[in-house]
Amino acid sequence: MRVPGSLFLAMASLVMSLTVAVAVLPTQPSPPVPVADSLEALRAAVRAGGPPKDGIPAIDAPRFQAASEAGLAPDERVIGVHHNGVTRAYPQRILVWHEIVNDELGGEPVSISYCPLTGTALGFRRGDTTLGVSGRLLNSNLVMYDRATDSEWPQMLGVAIAGPLVGHGLDELRVVWTTWQRWQARYPETQVLTTETGYVRNYRRDPYGSYDPLGGYYRPESRPLFPVMHEDDRLPPKAEVLGFRSPHGAAAVTQSALAAQGVVELAVGESHYTVVHDPGLDTGWVFHNPDQQPIDPEALRFGAEGVSGSGIEGLAPVNAFEAMWFAWAAFYPDTLLVDGASP
Amino acid sequence: MTARHLRLATLVRTRHQWGALAGIALGYTLLYLWLSGDLAGGGQGGVWAIFPAWARILEARAPFRFEPVGLIELGPLVWTFSPLNLLLALLLGLLVGLNGLAAWRLWRAPRTCGLRGSGLGLLGSLPALLAGGACCAPLLLVWLGLPLAGALAGLSSWLLPLALLLLSLGLWVMTRRLPRQG
Incomplete structure (x- = not known):
C-alpha cells in the first residue's frame, strides 16, 4: 500500500511535534x-x-x-x-x-x-x-x-x-x-x-471567604459551586483531608485523625502505606511501606527535609496534598477514608 | 431634533430629575463595581493611589471586563481601578437611571391616557449585575450557590450585552409612550 506523500509528511510532523512537546514538558x-x-x-x-x-x-x-x-x-x-x-x-x-x-x-x-x-x-x-x-x-x-x-x-x-x-x-x-x-x-x-506580580489585584482580600476564621466558601458544611462527577457524604463537603494516590488505589486521612494518631498505617489495595503527622507544619508525609516496617513515633525527627528517623529510611515517599473532601471523592470515588476511630 | 429626543429630554428637566438620574446612575455604578469585585473591602484606613499598570488599560480579562491599571485605597475600601470598567459601569448606570425616570413618569401619568410602564428596562439592569459577579468575582456566585452559579458562569459573556440590549429596548419602548410635554 502506498502512503500519499502529504499524509506521510503530516504524520511525521505530528510525531516530531509530540516528541518536541514531551521533551519540553x-x-x-x-x-x-x-x-x-x-x-x-x-x-x-x-x-x-x-x-x-x-x-x-x-x-x-x-x-x-x-x-x-x-x-x-x-x-x-x-x-x-x-x-x-x-x-x-x-x-x-x-x-x-x-x-x-x-x-x-x-x-x-x-x-x-x-x-x-x-x-x-x-x-x-x-x-x-x-x-x-x-x-x-x-x-x-x-x-x-x-x-x-x-x-x-x-x-x-x-x-x-x-x-x-x-x-x-x-x-x-x-x-x-x-x-x-x-x-x-x-x-x-x-x-x-511579593505582590509585584505585574497585575493589579486586591491582595488583601480573598474573594471566596476566609480560613481564619473559617467563613464563606471555605465553611466545611457549605456546598460546592459546580456539579461533581461523584458525591460522597461520609464527610462535610469542604472538610480538609490529606490525600494520596498510588498504583494500588487512593486514600485520604482527615486532619483530626492524622493529628490524633500521629502515625497512620493503611492497607491500600494489596499493599501498605504509612502516613506520618508533622506537628510543626500540621501536614502529613506518606511512604510506601510494603513490608510494614514498624515506625516508632517517638523516634521521628522533623526538619528542613521533612521527616526522618528509625524506620523511615529506605521507604519510598509518596506525594500527598490537602484537599476539600468533595473534590477528593469526586476524582477518587473508591478512595479509602480514615476519619477518626478506625481505618 | 426628533420627537423621541424631545420625549427623552422631558425626562430630565428639573433639578430634582437631574438629581434622581445622578443618584440612580451613581448608586448602580457603585453596586456594579462592588459586585464585579473592582470595589471591595481590605483598606487599612488610608487614602492613597498607585497606577503601576497603564500598559494593561485595554487588556481584557473577560468579555467586557478589563484589567485594572491602578489601586486606590479609600479608607476601608480598595478600588482596583480600570477606566474602561468604570466607563461601562457609568453607561449602564445612566441607562438604568433613564429607565427609572421613564418608568416613574409613565406610572404617574393619568390612567385615562392609557399609558403603562414597562418593566423591561429595569429588568435589564439585572443581567449586568449578574455579569459583574459571574465573570470574575465569585462573591455573587457564592451567595447564589448551586445550581444557578454553574449556569451563570457559562453565560457570563452574554449577560452584559443582554443587559445593554434590554436597557436600551426598555428605554425605547417607554419613551415612545411618553407625552411630548411633561
Whole structure:
C-alpha cells in the first residue's frame, strides 16, 4: 500500500511535534495512578468556570522578598516549597488571584499551583514550557494548560485529559499548605512571593471567604459551586483531608485523625502505606511501606527535609496534598477514608 | 431634533430629575463595581493611589471586563481601578437611571391616557449585575450557590450585552409612550 506523500509528511510532523512537546514538558507516558473515570467521561464533565483562558493570569515573572519584609499575619495560609536547596512561601492571598506561579527552584523550572475552589496546592516540573489557567473546571478543580502543546491538565489529576499529550502524567513535587507561622518556624530563611506580580489585584482580600476564621466558601458544611462527577457524604463537603494516590488505589486521612494518631498505617489495595503527622507544619508525609516496617513515633525527627528517623529510611515517599473532601471523592470515588476511630 | 429626543429630554428637566438620574446612575455604578469585585473591602484606613499598570488599560480579562491599571485605597475600601470598567459601569448606570425616570413618569401619568410602564428596562439592569459577579468575582456566585452559579458562569459573556440590549429596548419602548410635554 502506498502512503500519499502529504499524509506521510503530516504524520511525521505530528510525531516530531509530540516528541518536541514531551521533551519540553517532563511527563510520564501513562499516568502513575489509575484514574477512576474514562478520559471521555472526564472531558464531558469539564465546564466553563467564568473567566476565559488566561482571564486568571498565571505569574510568569515572580519576585521574592525576605521573610522579615513579608509582613504576613501568623495564621495566614501559605503554600511552601523546599526544593533543590531553595525555600519559598507563596501567600495564598496572592495565589487565589493567579492560581499558578511559573517559577524556577535551584535551576529547575517548576509550576506552583493552587485551586481555591478545591483547596488544593500542587507543584509540577514544567521543563521549558509554562502552565496557564484554562478558565475551565473539572469537579470544581482548576484545569491548567501547557503553553507548549495546549494540552489540558486538571490540577488534582495531574493527567492530560485533552490535547496532544492526552493520557500523559505530569511529574509532581511536594508542596506544603500550612500557616505562615508554622512555615517560618521550620524555614526561617524562606523567601516570600511579593505582590509585584505585574497585575493589579486586591491582595488583601480573598474573594471566596476566609480560613481564619473559617467563613464563606471555605465553611466545611457549605456546598460546592459546580456539579461533581461523584458525591460522597461520609464527610462535610469542604472538610480538609490529606490525600494520596498510588498504583494500588487512593486514600485520604482527615486532619483530626492524622493529628490524633500521629502515625497512620493503611492497607491500600494489596499493599501498605504509612502516613506520618508533622506537628510543626500540621501536614502529613506518606511512604510506601510494603513490608510494614514498624515506625516508632517517638523516634521521628522533623526538619528542613521533612521527616526522618528509625524506620523511615529506605521507604519510598509518596506525594500527598490537602484537599476539600468533595473534590477528593469526586476524582477518587473508591478512595479509602480514615476519619477518626478506625481505618 | 426628533420627537423621541424631545420625549427623552422631558425626562430630565428639573433639578430634582437631574438629581434622581445622578443618584440612580451613581448608586448602580457603585453596586456594579462592588459586585464585579473592582470595589471591595481590605483598606487599612488610608487614602492613597498607585497606577503601576497603564500598559494593561485595554487588556481584557473577560468579555467586557478589563484589567485594572491602578489601586486606590479609600479608607476601608480598595478600588482596583480600570477606566474602561468604570466607563461601562457609568453607561449602564445612566441607562438604568433613564429607565427609572421613564418608568416613574409613565406610572404617574393619568390612567385615562392609557399609558403603562414597562418593566423591561429595569429588568435589564439585572443581567449586568449578574455579569459583574459571574465573570470574575465569585462573591455573587457564592451567595447564589448551586445550581444557578454553574449556569451563570457559562453565560457570563452574554449577560452584559443582554443587559445593554434590554436597557436600551426598555428605554425605547417607554419613551415612545411618553407625552411630548411633561
